[in-house]
Every structure is written in structure tokens, then in C-alpha cells.
Amino acid sequence: MSHFNAERVRADTPALTRVINGRPITYLDSGASSLPPRTVIEAMDEYYRLRHANVHRGVYQTAIEATDAYEGARAAIAQFLNAPGGSEGVVFTKNCTEAFNLLAKSWGAANLKDGDAVLLTEMEHHANIVPWFQLRETIDLDIRFIPVNDLFELDLTAIHDLLKGVKLLSLTAMSNVLGTVNPVQELATLAHAQGALVAVDAAQSVGHMPTDLVELDVDFMMFSGHKMLGPTGIGVFWARPEILATMPPFLGGGGMIADVRTDGYTPATGFTRFEAGTPMIAEAVGLHAAVRYLEGLGLDNVQTHDRALTVDAISRINHQFNGRVRIIGPTAHDNRGGVISLDVDGVHPHDIAQVLDEIGVCVRPGHHCAKPLMRRFGLAATARASFGPYSLTSDTDALLEGLQRAITFFG
């Protein structure tokens, strides 16, 4: 039975008590970073106050507790994702971007050869583009992009040709600009049939809809903690354990070794090989609390909530502004999440965001680290509103009020 109640989530989220420019904050930037519930903040606070010690080293009580907390977070993430092989494939990184760098610089550098193809999509975040271009500086890679059609969805008409010779398909589960949810499972099946592996950028999806790695049948997944109600400074790189076992180390140092001599070193095995130095222990504790909180809400419920808000917002924007405000993303609700990019005719997104700030509305202006996608649609920037589980239709009311103000002000 559902326990989801957005008002209760709101009450659990201290940052939503802020007053900005005399108005209660209207936080519509969860796509950039979500607001953590009290349980996440308290878990990290309690860890630092009572249990802090380095992990994997000490034999004393608090060091054991810290290690248990850190490894407990890994186990919780594995369970949350229904990850084949459990904790074995879960590597903690700084964020989703670092996870992509790990993929490209470890797996990519070891497995890709001159002439090999990597298939991306035109709606990828720079995190899933730049590391491949960097790798191309040393390996003559053929980097391809699945185009995006005028309905803001992947154009799959030439997918069979695009997949020829591809060693890796790396795509986002949900666009951080368009809100488009991609058919990951279907594409994974096609890619696997061609002998390619599949990596999924779940940064936008993992805190907003159920994720089941067994069902998706992909080989790699990456995301950030702070977009799923957790803290900044932690992200996850997941790889099938049997693939992870073949990957060379990424960063070197303490913690990731089995042995170090004066003539060389032997790396550790498993996820340990990829976690050099003291890891983000408090952040792992916070992420664990975020996972528990999301599980308590139910990801199905969060997705239903996002959809209801998105359908309502799109319909009201279209109705109230009569074409002056264009939604850069799908308008059908079944293939999209709660990220709504807006292009207001005659008013630059920065100016929109400035006027919205006057009434305490937080949206994100800019290219959202997706410049190839912006170019595809001839845009330099959009103003993006994005929902979280604490969002309400009253947030949309404030957004519409601000948009009307901006249009009136700039004429």
C-alpha cells in the first residue's frame, strides 16, 4: 500500500522552509540537484558526530562501524538496483561524470581498438561525450550518435546500420534537457545482438522511476547521489562483476592495491581496485539513507507523481501562453519524466530565470551540458524546470506567475 504523500516529503525536506525575496522557495531545479530529506542530513551528521573513522583499516570499534556503514551503503545500492552479483559490481565514485571517465579510461582504453565504434545519442550530457572524445586522442575511435527526431525522441530508423561494428552503446535513460525517457531495454537487446556492451546514464532516472538491472539487462550503469535526494560528492559506477574483474585500475594509490613493492604493484580485485584513497564515507552513509527514503516512498509512486505534475504543467503552459512559450521536449506523458525545458519567444532563458528568482522560483537557464542537443534544435539555451518528489502543483502556479511576469516585463 502506498505511503506516498508529496506534502509529507515536503515537510521532511528542510531546504524547502527557505524564504527567498519574501516568498517561500519554489524549487524547480531537482534535475540539477535534488533536496535531501532530514533523514539523509541526520545520518551524515550522526556518522560524523559518533562513528567517524577511516574504513577498511582499523580494528577498533568505530573503525569497524565506519566500514560496516560504508559497505552497508554498497549493499543497499546493489539491492536498490537489483544488481546481478549484488555488491560486487558497485563502485563508488565522486559523481556520475567520474563514473563515465572510469568507463572510458579503464574499460574503454583496455578494450577499444583503432576503428572500433562507440554509439552515443544526440541527447547525451557532456559527461557521456567528452570522455569518448578524450579517448579518441589515443585510439582512432568511430564515435557515432543516434539522432533525435522532431518529436524529441531517438530516431531509430537507421539503428541497425548505426550499430554495425559498435563495441559499446552508451546512452541516457532520461534526457536532462528534454525529459525524454529512452527505450533502454529494447536498445540493449539490439546492441547485445550485435555483440556490443551497453552503458546507461541513469542520473536523471534513478531517483524518479524504478530501476531493475536484471530486467534492463545492461552492462554498465552510472549515476550521482545528489540527484536522488542524497549528498553531493558521491556517485555510482556499476558494472557486471565479470566485466569489472577484467578492467584495469583507474586511479592509483592506497586502498586499491593487493601489494606494492619497490619494483611495482599488484592491484586489488573487485570494486576495491577502483576505489583509491579514503572514500566518501559520510556521503555513502547519506546515500544509503536516501535509498531507504526513496524505497519508503516507492519509486512507482514517485514516477506517478512526476507524471501528474508534468501533464498538468505542460497543459497549463500551452493553454496560458498560447505558443509564446515552447516546450522543448515530448508532450506525451508516457515517455517522459518531470524535466520541462522552456523556450520563451523573445526572452532569453537567463532573463527568465532572473525574473523568476524575484519571486523565489529556482529554475536552471543554460545549455544543461548538452550542447550537441541544443545545436540540433538551434537553441543556445533553455530555461528548465524540473520536479522532485516534494514538488506540488503550487510550484507550477509560481512558475506560471513568473513566466507571465517575464513576458510582461520584456514585452
Next chain:
Amino acid sequence: MSNLEELYKEIILDHYRTPRNRGELAPPASKTEGFNPLCGDELTVYLEVTDGKIVDIKITGHGCSISQASSSLMSVAVKGKTLEEVREVLSKFKNMMTLEGDVVDLNDPANREVLRSLGELAALQGVSKFPVRIKCATLAWNTLSQGLEEN
């Protein structure tokens, strides 16, 4: 005056809606591109410098009202000026914009004199109260600086 009106003064809105010196100049005029990688604003400044004077300037590009108005105001302020005069305006403008978000103390006669000497450009002083928008206002000026160095 509300915060918004202080930022978006009438002169700024006028230059945003009706930008002056829009367009391109053919070679041998110089061409310098400026980018604001964080927000995607792009600007190209074309300069025709003869006998130590900016005899013509044209600007193309896209960006927010502040970056567009600032580039238009700049083009008016530097056109027909000697390079020495242009460098002086540049330095005064940059000083006005880099007061670390503090409001210029208008009771200080020296500040009043600087603002008066900047003429219409002084309208952009309100931007310095909005730290994240300063880079919007300075994009054109940094591009001009770069263009002058290359000239």
C-alpha cells in the same frame, strides 16, 4: 526602484530591443569571437582600426538582455574613439563591474565622476549587484580587449 528595475534599466532594455551596430564587417576588419561557456552566450566583434582609431565596429551573436545591451552600448561608446580613449573606457568599465558585488558608493565624488564620464554605460552599474550576471555584461568588453590585442 525594485531589484529588477535596477538591473534592467530602460536604457538596457532599449539597447536589447534595438541593438546598435549589429552586423558584420568584411576583411581587412578584424574578427574576434567571445564565448561564455557556462551559459552558451556567443559574440563576434568586428573591428576596423585605422590610424589608431576604431573607425567602425559591428557585433553579431546571441545572449541574454544584459550581454546584448552591454555589447550594443559598448559599440556606441567606442566607435570613432582613439585606441587610447577606448582603453580608458575599457578600464573604467571593468572597474565599475568588478566591485565584487558591492554597490558603488554614489556619495563618493570620485565614483560620481567616473559614472558621469561613462555616460549611458553607467546604466550597467546595477549589474554589479548581481554577481552571476557580471560575466554577461563583460563578455563584449573582454572580446573587444582581445580584438584590440590582436589588432
